[in-house]
Amino acid sequence: MAASYGKQQPQAPLNNAYYGPAIPPPPAAAYYGSAAPSAPRRSSSPRCLFCFLFKAIAIAVIALGAVSLVLWLIFRPSAVKAYADAATLSRFDLDAARRGMLHYNFTVGMLVRNPNRFGINYKRPYAQAFFDGKAIADDAVQPFYLDRKSDIRFTLSFNGTTALSDNNVEEYRKETRQGSYKVKVREHADLAYKVRGLKVKDNNSKITCKLVLSLPSGNVTTSTTPTIVYRLVTSCDVDF
Missing domain, CATH: 2.60.40 (Immunoglobulin-like)
Known part of the structure; x- marks a missing residue:
């Protein structure tokens, strides 16, 4: 009686490949759930246009100032x-x-x-x-x-x-x-x-x-x- 208790019963052979326990399916999204976030859209508002014009004007002013400074140093006026x-x-x-x-x-x-x-x-x-x-x-x-x-x-x-x-x-x-x-x-x-x-x-x-x-x-x-x-x-x- 004691001998039969300690002896384990053999398992049935596996015919198919076994990859572990089955992965449970993802929970269904709630009916009122939020949709997946979409990629941000590129804005074409007047604010972006204003920023672009401001940068262009700033670059032009800096370039003009640099050219004027160089010309001033080259042709620096002396009193008549x-x-x-x-x-x-x-x-x-x-x-x-x-x-x-x-x-x-x-x-x-x-x-x-x-x-x-x-x-x-x-x-x-x-x-x-x-x-x-x-x-x-x-x-x-x-x-x-x-x-x-x-x-x-x-x-x-x-x-x-x-x-x-x-x-x-x-x-x-x-x-x-x-x-x-x-x-x-x-x-x-x-x-x-x-x-x-x-x-x-x-x-x-x-x-x-x-x-x-x-x-x-x-x-x-x-x-x-x-x-x-x-x-x-x-x-x-x-x-x-």
């Missing part, structure tokens, strides 16, 4: 050189009948040199003359073009009358006794120039020349005094 190399003085006297009325007639020859490798266009130029800090005269100047590595000459002419203050009259009499007049001439213009077809700069320019016009032998100038010709080599200040 200006000189007053001649002057004539025909009249510079006070009216005997009208107190403080100054009569003037003089010219100033200017030489402007462009040291840059590009041309400069002087637009809307005009000139002013000052005595003792007071603007006494002005002169319209024809627009001109200053080619690269070149210079140009032009003449400023001042002729007319102006009223001086009491302080100006005192300064005039003082300089008359000294035998020379201190006159300041200033030429203004709007500058524009291009580098390889690219407009680089458009700004205001100012050339200031301080002149000392001496009188022969301390004589005062009158309407009958002969014209005095001055040969000058006066360097002018340039605000470029």
Whole structure:
């Protein structure tokens, strides 16, 4: 009885291949279950179009800035050189009948040199003359073009009358006794120039020349005094 209990019964032979227990079928999806997620669709909304245009504009601006910087480093502008190399003085006297009325007639020859490798266009130029800090005269100047590595000459002419203050009259009499007049001439213009077809700069320019016009032998100038010709080599200040 004990022997038969410990002895195992032989199993029936297997005729077919056995690959383990059967895999149960997947549970059926619930009737109200969610569908399988689909692949995200590519959006074509105006927002994407705006992002694309923004990137394109940003790239264009950066490229243009880089090109401008390179051209600026290559063609970096230098200030023009200006000189007053001649002057004539025909009249510079006070009216005997009208107190403080100054009569003037003089010219100033200017030489402007462009040291840059590009041309400069002087637009809307005009000139002013000052005595003792007071603007006494002005002169319209024809627009001109200053080619690269070149210079140009032009003449400023001042002729007319102006009223001086009491302080100006005192300064005039003082300089008359000294035998020379201190006159300041200033030429203004709007500058524009291009580098390889690219407009680089458009700004205001100012050339200031301080002149000392001496009188022969301390004589005062009158309407009958002969014209005095001055040969000058006066360097002018340039605000470029």
